Amino acid sequence: MTSATTAPSSACAPRHRVAVAGASGRMGRMLIEAIRASDDCVLVGALDTAASPAVGSDACAFLGFASGVPITSDPRRGLDGAEVLIDFTRPEGTLAHLRTCRALGVRAVVGTTGFTDAQKAEIAGAAQDVGVVLAPNMSVGVNVTLKLLEMAAKALSTGYDIEIIEAHHRHKVDAPSGTALKMGEVIAHALGRDLKDCAVYAREGVTGERDSSTIGFSAIRGGDIVGDHTVLFAGIGERIEITHKSSSRTTYAQGSLRAVRFLAGRGAGLYDMFDVLGLK
Template identity: 45%
Template sequence: MTDIVIIGAKGRMGATLVRLVQESDELNLSAVMERSGCEQGLDALGCVCGTSPDEVLVKVPGAVIIDFTAPAATLRLLETASITGNPVVIGTTGMTADDLVKVEEFAKKVPVFLAPNMSVGVNVLLKILPELVRMLGPAYDMEMTEIHHNKKVDSPSGTALKLAECMAEARGLVYDEVKKHSRDGIVGARTKDEIGVMAVRGGDVVGDHTAYFFGPGERIEVTHRAHSRDTFAQGALRAAAWLADQKPGKVYCMADIF
């Protein structure tokens, strides 16, 4: 039985995680957290609840934390978890390069798992897209689109960035040097190496990502569509059960589980 702590338990992803943990025979809901002012009703879940990692984590030693919140909140959580020793599964997106360096430092003290997308299908894409890039060769222009619900706060999505980065790396390019996250006005012809990533927002779309390969006389599209948040939540819970038995020292990812 793996003890689980859910951060942001009343949010879209948090509520999904709470439900799935409660339905599981192999997981135990040890604690939940919400930001101050939003914690009403959490005590009905029958577990430790609160608004501060300092007050909650000391009550659930060894429990694995799952966090899908925001970069600043995640880093504060890691600071406390690195003291209490609670492993942390991070699904938070929108982190900067500096944020990721800090995550790596915390991972030296406590087991940390980080994935911008917990879906098994997306992580399989991360494996096969580089091979497609190499087989098609440099004659094919690479672009990416992503679609999400109208409440998403970061753009482009962490998943789109990760997919585009793996495509750039497969072609021997440095992503930050070739990325084009928007095009507006007279931008000139597309350069040979640039990779455009376009974000679309609307409705309640859980998440669509399409990688495009535009070649002479043909176009290849590889699309992943998430139909339910359960997809990501199940991946995060799988990661949590796995992380419970790991040691500090690196930032783990889905590839380590596979």
């Protein structure tokens, strides 16, 4: 292994001290690699579940060098010295980490999906004490797509049926994806509706004629698809499709680092990627 001193650095740039949850997972490793390549962020903590065989090993071992940052299952130890935690794990784990963040005054960037309304309320509670960026998708492109969907929904508010189709890899455990649900929320809000009242998540058998006020969802799972999302506005004589396709999780990692930089110097509050990208 090479020395940790070979990491990129900039004498002039501020160094954002970052901890990563789920450090041995696919997204965790992508985040660690992005931090490693960054000029203004440094890895100071790495968290994983107690059952992970990676606990106790160096967080950057998979990159072939020693960072001196061990992977731990102890949130307080993993967050010691961190300014921001990036968490793309599971709802229960994220909430446990956020409780520690709140106690220690550590900000958080949360890309975890599948939260219940009660869990979202707990996140909002934590944001009363620390800055939290919560977004189901940290990709800059996805969030620009959300803004386009908001504009399209307002212009196509009558005469168009709306369907959201998403595809992900075989290992994804929740459906529809958090990004698809966020798309539905953005569209419903633009139309003056509540997604809870107009979403249709499944169709089978004799379903009857389509209700034009609904927003339909379809989920595909297979292979190693990183994430594809298409929103179809189907009218009479024409249809408009707005699509975003991810070929790498790198976009999520880079968006997360933009969220880290956004939180620097900010106080408590619940933010999203529209705040980070200035799209509001």
